[in-house]
Amino acid sequence: MILTDLLGSDVVDSKGERLGEVSDARFALDSAPTQLLSQARLVGIIVSPRTASSFLGYERQGMTQPWPVAQLLRWWHRGSFLVLWEDIAMMGSQEVVLRPDYVAYESGLPR
Amino acid sequence: MSAEKRRKIEPSEIRPAPRPAGLVLDAQLHLLDRQVLDVDGVPVTTVDDLELSGPAPDEPIPEGAAPPSITALLTGPVLGTRIFGGRPPSNRLIRIPWDVVSGVDTVITVGVRSDSLEASWVERWLRNHVIGRIPGGSHDPD
Numbered sequence: 001m002i003l004t005d006l007l008g009s010d011v012v013d014s015k016g017e018r019l020g021e022v023s024d025a026r027f028a029l030d031s032a033p034t035q036l037l038s039q040a041r042l043v044g045i046i047v048s049p050r051t052a053s054s055f056l057g058y059e060r061q062g063m064t065q066p067w068p069v070a071q072l073l074r075w076w077h078r079g080s081f082l083v084l085w086e087d088i089a090m091m092g093s094q095e096v097v098l099r100p101d102y103v104a105y106e107s108g109l110p111r
Numbered sequence: 112m113s114a115e116k117r118r119k120i121e122p123s124e125i126r127p128a129p130r131p132a133g134l135v136l137d138a139q140l141h142l143l144d145r146q147v148l149d150v151d152g153v154p155v156t157t158v159d160d161l162e163l164s165g166p167a168p169d170e171p172i173p174e175g176a177a178p179p180s181i182t183a184l185l186t187g188p189v190l191g192t193r194i195f196g197g198r199p200p201s202n203r204l205i206r207i208p209w210d211v212v213s214g215v216d217t218v219i220t221v222g223v224r225s226d227s228l229e230a231s232w233v234e235r236w237l238r239n240h241v242i243g244r245i246p247g248g249s250h251d252p253d
Contacts, residue, residue, distance in 0.1 A: 001163045001165060001179065002160055002161070002162060002163070003143075003161040003162075004198045005168070007139070013120070019120060019122070023139075024140065025137070026137050027137075028133050028134070028135050029135075034210060035211075035222075036210065036222045037209070037213065039181075039209070040181040042163065042180065043131060043178070054139055056140075057137065057139075060140070079121050081122060084129075085178040085179075089172060090170065090172060091172070093168050093169060102122075104122035104124065104125045104126070105125065105127065105128035106125055106126070106127055106128050107128070108128070109137065110135055
């Protein structure tokens with residue numbers, strides 16, 4: 001699978017209600033190292049209810065300066081959440097379907 | 112898109128995210144469009160896309176399925192598709208296997224020389240067929 005096919009897809013819950021768009025995909029390098037780096041496993045997808053685009057990840061990294069830009073971008077991305085791989089039922093060519101009991105997590109990056 | 116589908120619902124509760132043990136990378140923020148340098152610090156290309164090991168599109172994912180991982184960084188002729196939409200066909204994208212990636216920072220470093228990667232074929236072709244034929248172009252500057 002190619003990542004660009006996933007980014008920007010609609011995300012719907014198990015009843016077909018639209019939750020937003022895939023704004024990003026989160027990976028973690030936490031398995032046993034192979035040759036040089038660990039395998040980068042898919043942790044989950046970031047779902048943004050308003051826009052699939054992101055600007056420098058302001059809203060995910062807790063940046064506060066310059067203040068007007070940070071406020072604007074935080075407001076624009078309000079309601080973004082992370083859905084783990086375990087809660088994804090299908091990744092289609094048009095939309096991503098979540099499982100009925102999916103859990104939404106905060107989308108901020110760990111610091 | 113129907114009017115009913117355009118209506119957005121939001122999850123009732125957003126919980127604190129679990130913290131993975133290792134380095135966490137967001138594809139758009141940390142990987143896509145980053146410069147790739149080889150083991151000697153020579154620029155190779157930029158990352159235009161990523162290849163994942165799964166899942167198959169439009170097929171249900173069984174519960175407990177192992178998460179897909181990044182198998183390769185992809186680079187290719189994406190200028191046109193960036194402007195007009197879509198993406199180049201898979202066979203036009205050049206792979207840099209994840210196994211040779213040695214570090215992810217403000218640049219992505221690979222642990223091999225640029226000459227061993229298919230991604231630098233244009234540069235090699237120009238060196239051999241154009242630069243090398245210019246008088247004095249086939250050796251290092253004195």
